[in-house]
Amino acid sequence: MYGLGILKGMWVTLTHFIDSYVEDIKWLGRNRYYSKEGIQHRRSKDTKGIFTVQYPEEKLPVPEEFRFIPFLVYDVDADGNKQDRCTSCGICAKVCPPQCIWIVRTEDPVTKRPVPEPVDFFVDVDICMNCGYCAEYCPFDAIKMDHDYEMASFDRHAEHIFNKEKLSKPASYYAGIRPTNYNREETLKAEEAAKKAAAAAAKAAAAAAAPPAGSPPPAAPTAG
Amino acid sequence: MTDATTAAPVEQSELEKRFPDAVKADARPGYAGFVVETSKLVEIATALRDEMGYDYLSSVTAVDYYSDAPNAENFIEVVYHFYKSTGGGALVLKVQTPRDNSVVPSLTPLYPGADFQEREAYDLYGVNFEGHPDQRRILMWEGFAGHPMRKDWKEAFYEEEVKPFKNRWPEGQVYRIEDRNPFNKNNKYPQGFDPVGFKETDDPKLYEVLERAAREYSEDIDTEQVVVNLGPQHPSTHGVFRMAVRLDGETIVALKPVMGYLHRNHEKIGERNTWTMNMPFTDRLDYLSSMSNNFGYALAVEKLMGDKAAPPERAEYLRVIMAELTRISNHLWAVGFLLNDLGAFFTPSLYAIQERELILDIFEATTGSRMMCNYFRFGGVARDLPEGVYAKIKDLVFERLPRKIDELDIYLSENELVRSRSEGVGVITPEEAIAFSTAGPVLRASGVPYDIRRADPYSIYDRFKFDVKVRYHGDVYDRYMIRIDEMRQSLDILKQAIPDLPGGAAGGEVMNGKNPYQVRVPAGESYGRVEGPKGELGYYIVSNGKGNPARYHVRAPSFINLTVLEKMCVGQKVADVVVNLGSIDIVLGEVDR
Amino acid sequence: MTDTNPTVNSAGYEVPPELRQNVAITTLDKIWNMGRRYSVWPMMFGLACCAIEMICTAASRYDLARFGMEVMRPSPRQSDLMIVSGTVTKKMIPQIVRLYNQMPEPKYVLAMGACASGGGPFKEGYNVVSGVDQYVPVDVYVPGCPPTPQALLHGLMKLQEKIDSESITSVRWYGKDDIPAIPVPLLGPDLIDPRDNELIKQETSKKPAAPAAAAAPAPAAEAAN
C-alpha cells in the first residue's frame, strides 16, 4: 500500500515522542535531571526519551583520558615550595606535531651546567592540536593533559600563548583529574625508587662507599 | 615486507616478457614494481587493463626525488597502483621524468578515475599530463605561484627543513611566526609583483571548461544556459565544496566540482613531520572516522618497519573493534545527512547523531578525544581500554545498536518519498564504477563486490566471517541501503571480535615493546590501504631512512569518488545534485587534505 | 562624525528622542540585550572538523535550542553570528569576507577551534590563513582542537556576556556613518589583501636581498638540473 512506508516512519517518530514522556513518568520521584545518575542514565545503552544534557547546569563528566591543552605538573615539597617536575629535557617539544612548545632552558651561572628546570615554558594554544603526545612521551610525568575545556576568551593575542605560570598546576590537581593514571605512575615511581635504594644499599654494602646523595635525575635522555 | 604490494609473479614475468625494453623491475632496495618507459606507458596500461585484468587504477601520485647536492640525480616519479577488481595485490608502475619540463602521458582516457589525481599531481608537482582533457589546478587556484609540493618550494612560514625545530628546543625563542613575515600574514609574492589592478584567473578558466563540456553534451545550444555555483558556502555541500553547474532549464548539462577550499597542505606538512607526528594529523583527514585513518597509516609504516612493529594480538583486536565502530558511526552520520539532503530535515540525522554520540563516548573514554582519536601507534595502540569500557562496547554492540539500526531502517528505507526521490537517480554502472576508480560503498552499490577486507585482507580480518555487501542498481537508493547493510555487517564483525578479544575486560599487552617517541623506518616505499568507511584509504609512503617521510601521500577515497560526480549528475535535474553528492558521502578534510 | 551635538549623552549617535534619558536607556539596554542574547541565529556554515562538533552541538545531546540559537540560517542575510568552525584557507577567505560583509548588523564572529583562532596545527601550511581575525573582527575565541560541544557552548555563553555588556547608545551600527565593508582578498600568486597593496608593492620591488635568498635558488636549481 502506498504510504505505508511513511506511516511506519511516522510511527517511529511518534514512539520517540511518547518515550520522552514515558521516561519522565518512570523517573518520577527520582531525579532524571540535574543528578549524577540521571546523566549516567542518559548516556547508557538504555537511554530513551530526552537525551539532552543541559550544559551549563549539568555537565557531562569527562572521562579520565580526556585531553584538552597540556599543563605542567609541579610537586609541593615539605616547605610548601613549588618543585617543577619538568627537567627541560625537550622531549615534549621534539615530539609535538605542530611544534607549539617552546622551552627556555637555563644554565647554572657558576658551573655552566644546564639546570634541570625550565626558566619558562610556552604553549601556543592556538596551534596545539590536543594530541596528547607531550603527556604520553614525557619521561618525568611533568606535562599532562588538562580536563578544563571552558577556556573561551575575548582576546587571543594577549592570552593564548600560555607561559609557565599559566601552565603550572599542582600534582594534587593532577591526581584529582586522573586518579588511575596518577596512582599507576606513583606506584611505578615508588617501585623504581625502592629498586634504586636497594641497588644503592647493595652497592654501598659491597664497596662500602658513600651512597650518592640525592642526585637530580639525568637531564636529557637524548635520542636521535 | 612488501608482500601485499607485489603482484603475482605470473603477471610480473609476463609484463617483462611482453615489453622487454620498456619495463624494468624497480631494483632500489625496499622498492617494488616496475619502472617503465614514459613513451610506452599508455601501451602498457592498455595491456594491463584489457589483457591482464588490472582494471582498477587505484592511486596516481608523484614523488619528487630532489636533493640540492651537486650532481644529485633529481627527477620526479609518477607512481601508479593498479589492482584487479576481483581482488589481489597491487601492480605498481612508475615513470620517471625530469623535474623541469616534465611530461607524462595521461591515463585519464584509459582510466577516467585518474582525472583528479593527475590534476593534483599537476597542481602540486607541476607534472604535465599529455592528453589530459582538462588539466587545471585542482587544490590551489589558477595563478598560484609555484608547485608547492616540490621539495625546493618554500612556504611563507618556512622555518626549517624538518621537525623538530631547533628554536623550540634547545633554543626556546618564543614567537608567533607571522610576526616574522613582512606582511604579518602567511603570504609571499614573487619579485616585482604589482597587486594593483590584479585580476583573478581561476574562475574564467573554470567557466571556459564548463562551456566546453556543455557543448560536448549537446551541440545545439539554443536555449539560454545558466551557470549556477553551488557552494562553497552551501548547506548541502557537506562542507566547503563547490560545484559549478551549467543548466539548461532544470537539466544539468555540465558540472565541475571545485575543491581546495579546505586544502590544508596535509602532505607538505606530513613530509616535514616525523613519522610519529603524522598520526594525529591523519585524524584530521576524514574527521568523521579518525580511527580508520590511523589504521591505514599505521599499516603503511608497519609494513616498512617489518616484524619489530607487529602489533600484539590484543592490539589487533582493538584496532578492528575501533575501526568497525568508526564505520558504524560514520555511516550513521552519512545516512542521517543523506536524508537531510533528501528533504527529511534534521530529524533522521538527530536520531543518527544520538547513536553516534554513544559511540563517541567510547572513543572519548579510550582515547581522550571524541573525534581526533590519535589511538594507533606503530606496533600497537596507545593505551588499553580503561575500566568499564569493554562492558560498554559490549552493551552497545549486542543490545543497543542492532535495535537502533533496525529502527533507522524501518524509519526510512520504505518511505515512499525517499524511494521516489532516490531510486533510479544517479545511476552508475559497474563498469563505470570501476573505470572511475570509485571505492567503498559507491563501488559496492553498483554491483562490484570489492571490499579490501576481503580482496586484500589486512590485519586480522581474515579471521572473521562476513560477506561482502553488495547492491546492484547503482543508484542513490542503493548507495543508501548499502550503508545500512554495512552497519549490520560491522556489527557482525564486532560480535565476533569482542568475545575473542584476548584478555577481555581485564586488559593485556597492547604495544609491541616500548612506545618510542622517534621511530626509525628503513628506506623503501610502501602502500598501506584499508577499507575505510568511505572506501579505499591508502597511504603511499617513501622513506629514505631518516626520521621523516620523504614522501607521504594519501589516497583519499572521498576525493577520488568525486571524479564520478559529473557522470552521475549530467542529464539530471538540478535538485538531484545534492542528493547525488550526499550519496557519495564526502568529507572535505579528506577531499582537499 | 558630528562632534558638536550636546543634546544627547553620546555624541555622534542618533538616539530616538524618547530614549534620551540615561535611565531609560539602561533599562532599555537590558530588555534589548535580553532579546538579542536569546535569539542569536548562527549561520549554517562549516569549514572543517570543528564544524562536525558544531553540528553535534546543535543536535539532541547538547541542544543549542536551549539558547535560542537553533535557527541555523544558510543565508548570511538572516544570521547574526558567524561561527568560523575550522581551518580558514586562503582559497576560502574571500568567501568568508564576502559572507561577513553580507551579514546585517549587529553581527558577531566566533572563532571556533585553534585553526580559526590562530592557524591551528596546520598553521605552517602554504594555503592556511593564520587566524580568521586577520580579515574579520572576532568577538570570541574558543580554543581546542576541536573544542568539545560543551566548550563551544561555553564560548556562546561568553558571547552572550558580550552582548549583555553592549549599550544601545554606543554600538557601532547605530552610528551615523556607514560601516565600511571589508575589502575582499584576491587569489593572486598568493593571497592578496587589498589593504596590504602598498606594502606588497614595497616588498616585491625591493632588490633581491636577504629575504629573497630563500626564494631565489629555486628556479636556479631547476635550471641547473
Ligand code: SF4
Ligand atoms: S618532556 Fe617532560 S620533562 Fe621533558 S621538557 Fe617536556 S615536560 Fe619537561
Ligand code: SF4
Ligand atoms: S597536546 Fe600535542 S600539540 Fe598540544 S602541546 Fe602537546 S604535543 Fe603539542
Ligand code: SF4
Ligand atoms: S581546530 Fe582542530 S578540529 Fe578544529 S578545524 Fe582545526 S584541526 Fe580541525
